Amino acid sequence: MEFKKEALYAKSHEWVIFDGDEATIGISDYAQSELGDLVFVNLPEEGDEVEVGESFADVESVKAVSDIYSPVTGVVAEINEELLDAPEKINEDAFGAWFIKVKDITDKAELISAEEYEAFCESEE
Amino acid sequence: MELKTPLYEKHIEYGGKMVPFGGYILPVQYKSSGVIKEHMAVRTAAGMFDVSHMGEILCEGPDALANLNMILTNDFTNMVDEQARYSPMCNEQGGTVDDLIVYKMNDNKYFIVVNAANKDKDYKWMCDHQFGDVTFTDVSSQYAQIAVQGPKAKSIISKICSEGSIPDKYYYCRFGAEVAGIPCIVSTTGYTGEDGVEIYLPATKAEEMWDAIYEAGKDDGLIPCGLGARDTLRMEAGMPLYGHEMNDEISPREAGLMFAIKMKKDDFIGKKPMEEAGKPAVVRVGLKITGRGIAREFQDIYIGDKKIGYTTSGTKCPFFDYPIAMARIPREYKEPGTKMEIDVRGRRVEAEVIPLPFYKR
Secondary structure, X not given: OOOOOOOEEOOOOEEEEEEXXXXXXXXXXXXXXXXXXXXXXXXXXXOOEEOXXXXXXXXXXXXXXXXXXXXXXXXXXXXXXXXXXXXXXXXXXXOOOOOEEEEEEEEEOOOEXXXXXXXXXXXXX | OOEEOOOHHHHHHOOEEEEEEOOEEEEEEEOOOOHHHHHHHHHHOEEEEEOOOOEEEEEEOOOHHHHHHHHEOXXXXXXXXXXXXXXXXXXXXXXXXXXEEEEEEEOOXXXXXXXXXXXXXXXXXXXXXXXXXXXEEEOHHHEEEEEEEOOOHHHHHHHHEOOOOOOOOOOEEEEEEEEXXXXXXXXXXXXXXXXXXXXXXXXXXXXXXXXXXXXXXXXXXXXXXXXXXXXXXXXXXXXXXXXXXXXXXXXXXXXXXXXXXXXXXOOOOOHHHHHHHOOOOEEEEEEEEOOOOOOOOOOEEEEOOEEEEEXXXXXXXXXXXXXXXXXXXXHHHOOOOOEEEEEEOOEXXXXXXXXXXXXXX
């Protein structure tokens, strides 16, 4: 299980990496492992607004659908179109398989460090 | 509070991800594999499933056959000893109480296997409708059940069973079988669309049997499989699941189970409303999702603005790698190639009727 140090985490299991004015968002390695084999991803479009705590995407495993919540409020600058055809990339590399990049950020959720997130996941087991 | 099967500790040991199902806590998948790998293991090699949650009911007495022929829709008259037969069980309105398998032990004794969630309802139904010299006994707690399914399933079991323990033909059983030195019942049945066996054995021997089967099969590609793969396998094979493709309100005729309903029998519970209804107006069909999305159970189906029916099961098909669904729609739309749209959480996704079963070995 990877808990990448460079990233911050939301308790709803998304990771965020801030780079200047932009945030890159994906789901954690723990989340992909809990969800199991992913077979479908629904992403927003460029220019869509996302809001803290609101669902911006959903992922489906063979068995179930799960909403992915935005850790920031802002505007979608870019989406990772590669995931639409190859959702299994999320299982293979949760940090490489980013979902969206967000600009014009005006708010962010309470985020925790990799160590805190790892401890949080252990408490969820 | 969910019950544990006799194999609960084994599932934890083998890395099972445990979830509640049908009143039991069972593995939905195993950590080292996952639904897709488990599904493909059954299609290409073998998989083993704990199905101990299923219910077992004994039907005994000189009037056993007459009772089965009245309470169930199939005809059990011409069965030979150790033969198995699938049947729906209907209520007076022609809806489905459950679907089950009857094994003939001898002229006065039958072994019936029912769905876990319906066990108590079924047993009560049988007792409430029995007549003459017959006794129904719920023996579920005495039995564990392990299904071994896949093209290599029989050759794996044959390594560890006594001679003659595996019936040659489909839908037969051996009551005097012995696997891994444990006396058991081996039947050539399953719920995956593959060749294989289901083994009924004393609950106290379940863990020993589980390990023995795993050891015998692991080098041939056998892996433990959870409820997730069991569901995707049965869906691909176009097999109905109680509570989805049929229920107390849905007739087995609408679910496409005509082969197990013998209208020529003098009488059986549910026959009259079926005769009166004639050809069912609503039928079960297979759908291939041609748009972007995955249909799930109980989503509405439209042609244009008109709602015509709903899905009863749906998933991404691991073998063909596209999403499929089963649905209840009016007969007039059942022809393969008919196009429709499914409301997938507020989004319309295109689908078309394709023949059932989706997968045939």
